[in-house]
Amino acid sequence: MNPNLIALLIDAWRTFRREADLLLRIAGALVFLPAFAVQLLCDPLPALPTERDERAMQVWLDAVSAWGQGNAFWYVAADLLGMIGLAAVALMLLDRRGPSVRDALADVGRRLPRFILANLLVAIPVGLGLWVFILPGLYLQARLIAAIPALAAEPGLSAARAVRRSWGMTATHGWAILGAIVALFLLQWLIVSPLLPAETWLRTPGHENPFVIALVAALLAAASTVYNLALLLLGVVAYRRWASIGT
Numbered sequence: 001m002n003p004n005l006i007a008l009l010i011d012a013w014r015t016f017r018r019e020a021d022l023l024l025r026i027a028g029a030l031v032f033l034p035a036f037a038v039q040l041l042c043d044p045l046p047a048l049p050t051e052r053d054e055r056a057m058q059v060w061l062d063a064v065s066a067w068g069q070g071n072a073f074w075y076v077a078a079d080l081l082g083m084i085g086l087a088a089v090a091l092m093l094l095d096r097r098g099p100s101v102r103d104a105l106a107d108v109g110r111r112l113p114r115f116i117l118a119n120l121l122v123a124i125p126v127g128l129g130l131w132v133f134i135l136p137g138l139y140l141q142a143r144l145i146a147a148i149p150a151l152a153a154e155p156g157l158s159a160a161r162a163v164r165r166s167w168g169m170t171a172t173h174g175w176a177i178l179g180a181i182v183a184l185f186l187l188q189w190l191i192v193s194p195l196l197p198a199e200t201w202l203r204t205p206g207h208e209n210p211f212v213i214a215l216v217a218a219l220l221a222a223a224s225t226v227y228n229l230a231l232l233l234l235g236v237v238a239y240r241r242w243a244s245i246g247t
Helices: 003-018 020-041 054-094 101-110 112-132 134-143 147-153 159-169 174-192 195-202 210-246
Strands: none
Touching (some): 003 020, 003 174, 003 210, 020 054, 020 101, 020 210, 054 101, 054 112, 054 147, 054 210, 101 112, 112 147, 112 159, 147 159, 147 210, 159 210, 174 195, 174 210, 195 210
16 A cells, blocks of 8 residues: 555544544534434435436426425435535634634634635536546545635635645545545445445335434444544644645
8 A cells, every 4th residue: 555545544543533522513513413303304316327318317307397396405415514514613623823613713703715716616616527537526626625725724715726735735645545545435334335225115106114214324424424534534634734736
């Protein structure tokens, strides 16, 4: 394994252990709970059809449209709260003034449009890369992983400049970061892959069990929370190590 990969994972783990109480309180309230509520109370996105002919895809698109009318707002709201929570975590880890949770959330609120735009500038190319083929998406994630930490640490940055800063500072170390992300992605996949079909099965008529559905929803939300928090910590570590490169 690349020594830089190991060092990144160790640094991220040390950061988590050092700030575990703070991280778990913020991530629990603003990342896990909204994701859990959405998993538990909203309908899941309709699955892609096994047959990809024109008629099947049109039926699927109609189903997605109907799903969006009833559920999309809650998913967007949960994602927004999660983004605010992770941005506040980045700010508290990188701001030398040592802001309180309230001050960090207020600062994120004042700069919310920039954080939203930066997240979109990262999420869109990463999502397209994951859709085309998984590795390109993960590589883009590695190159853009320090955008939110850069925006949190440098109040004067615009969203576009934060993305460019991340791209510049990860140019030399992108493959090490990619290795760390792949490790986290595979770990998440091993946890989530049996849970998704189990959730689908539990929601079919005749198999409903509210307690088990809630347990599976909690595990899915917890896996998502841990993965996103781990990505943020990798971004914080990358920013601390290589911020001067991206200037």
